[in-house]
Amino acid sequence: MNNSTPPHVVELRDVRLQFGEKKVLEGVSLAVEPQERLVVMGQSGSGKSTILRLVLGILQPTAGSIFFQQYEITRLKRRKLQQVRTQIGMVYQYSALLSSRSVRDNIALPLEELTTKTRAEIDRIVDEKLEMVGMLATKHQMPSELSGGMKKRISFARALVMDPELILFDEPSAGLDPVISSVIDELIISLSEQSKVTSIIVTHEMDSAFRVGTKMAMLYRGSIIEVGEPEKFKQSKNPVVAQFLSGSTEGPILEGTNDAIATK
Amino acid sequence: MAEAIPETEENRSFETNPVVVVQGVGQMGRSFLAEVGGMFWFIVNTIAETTDNMRRGRAPFRASSFFRHSARAGVGSVPLVAMVSFFLGLTMALLTGYQLERFGTERLVPGLVAIAFTRELGPLLTGIMLAARIGASFTAELGTMQVSEEVEAIEAMGISPLRFLVAPRMLALVALMPCLSIISSLAAIFATSLISVAYFNIAFVYFNDLVLSSLLIRDIVTGIAKSFLFGLLIGAVACYRGLSVSGGAAGVGIATTSSVVTAITAVIAFDTVFNVVYVVFFP
Structure with a gap:
């Protein structure tokens, strides 16, 4: 390992997950550095929360590897996995x-x-x-x-x-009013800075995502289509990211879905 | 052959193609075996996770948790078990007494009820009552925890749900079932003593002699051994069904019904198997 680059806290390598015929993740690769706050965005049901469950080892991927520090989560025995989980905190929706x-x-x-x-x-x-x-x-x-x-x-x-070394947040501001939502966001920032902890935050609320994130990733149809700093992310040329950020009904996201029919 | 049968409204609901019927039976058999296998490994894993903690010199679960479930499953069930057994004892003594009186053998009633309850009806009735009262409660409780992600939260903390949630419940049922079976038998024998005194002129002292002379140690041991088994079965079925819940509130309802039905059926089936094995190997 190169000493000049910090080791990843979490790394997903070509992770695929399938439930029966339904493909949920199709080759997701992501790396989270120490003390980073990675926000994973995406539509409802796109598999964002599934990524958190994979990192915790609650779900097993169909293919690919997931690392937390030096541990390969996907290969750990039950006892060791339980020990590793004590270093990961999870905040549920x-x-x-x-x-x-x-x-x-x-x-x-x-x-x-x-x-x-x-x-x-x-x-x-x-x-x-x-x-x-x-x-x-x-x-x-x-x-x-x-x-x-x-x-x-x-x-x-x-x-x-x-x-813990890592905290996973599943939709931390879901169902909360805008004021309390901001309070929760401030809390995530202050806690991660105080405790020097790495965070993965799953959300589809734009304001919240840009407030807390130091890095953003967009999950679309089972794949990560864009990763980057918040500022770079805002200027993305990717039509899916642009439509998602603007909240427009016109664009590739709704094409061929039931939601597209509903908007007409 | 399948092509020969036209697709009409009449034959759509009742499948007449023998291949499809056999296929259906095969699928049912396969899912039954999968359920039995799942439940078996559920018990094995619960024991393994619990003893794993003990091997590392730690308590498997908190004593307060075990006592809370014991109080709920055991102490809370005493009035129900005692009352039902008392009334059944009364009925059984009356019905058998009147029949036996015709042959002048009513003095057999105390022994008959004592043996029947100690060896068979006590554990069986207690098992059925606990499956309905406590099994349903355990399934609904664990099922609700499952759908509200509480079970997953426990797992995410690095705590085994089998050790933390299942083991104290199962142990409470295993430990308390024999006690409740004994209460059931005593209640039925007490009811029989009242009927014997009131209708068949059998004095309490003579009643005691008749019960003690007819009961064998092996009847008592058999009843207690069955009770342990039934406790384990009811606990395992209830917790397994609870932790397998999916589909929100409706799923909890379905699992609770299924838990009660499965536990009662399993208790009766195991009782039959136990009796057959016992009669064949220990005649």
Whole structure:
């Protein structure tokens, strides 16, 4: 390995995924550098969230390789994969907090299950993470008592609790009003800078994507069609990227789809 | 041959082509075997993941989780199991008593009910009641967690859902089933004692003697061994169905129904197999 270039935190090499006859990913290659915030954009159902599940090893690709640091996720044994997952935090679209456990217990869960820390140590870490996301006051509340934005922040705290190297965000601002959406974006930026963590953010919300991203990738029909810095991305000549960014109904994206019929 | 049968409204709903019928039966058999295999590996993987943690000197799951499920599955089921068994014991004692009274052999009633419940009906009825009450609850709970991505979130943290979610539930059912079977048998025997005293002039002391002299240790051991097996079956079916849910709220409903039906059928089928094996090898 060349020492002058930093090693990739995550690398996908020609990843293909097929469910029966349906091809979801058709040769996706991507690399994420340390402390980068990569935004993966694309239409609904294009396979953006699937990429996150592949990185976590929850889904297995039909072909290709996925690396996280020095580990090839696709070849890891169950036990090792579970260990590697502790270095990856995941924030789900609808937070996925355990509804039967309090906020404190949700955040403490990986510490209780995977470490030998004492209760006092766990409480100190939970308080610290809740403080980081500004939600310390909700420590003893149940998830059902919280709003969507609050749940999202708690799930950030849960993703950070094991001090991961990488955080995966699945539609972090989906279903939130514009103000809370901006707050969440600011939180992603500040957390990734404070914790020096690498992030992959999946979204199709343009404002949010350009606010948080340090690198952008566009997924279209199972392939990455453009990767680059946000500024370069905005000036892309690719008609698909241009149409996606402008939100226009005219262009190649809707051609031959049911949505095209609906717009006529 | 397939071409010979015209495609009409009548033969569209009922397939008459024997090749297609055999194909259908084959497919059903294949999916049945796949289900059985899936459930078998589900149990094996749960045990493997749980013991894996123990080998590394860690508790397999939190004791509080086990006790919570035990209280729900066991303590919470005591009134239902005791009441149903009590009423069935009453009915059984009355019906058999009146028949046997015609031959002057009503003193056989206490032994008959005691053996039937200790060896057969106690575990079987408890199994059916727990499959309906607790199996459905476990499936619905895990199914809801599955559709709301909670199970995946647990997996993404590096925690095994089999160890964290399934093992304490299964162990709670395995540990509590024998206790509930014993409660079921005691409730039925108590009901029989009331009928014996009230209708057949059998005093409590004599009733006790009749029960104790007719019950063998092997009847009790058989009943308890079956209970362990039924507990494992109900727990495995309920959790397997719960974690296999897909398709949102409707999927949870379908899985819950399927869990209850599968668990009850499996309990009755295994009871039959157990009895056949027992009678053949330990006559």
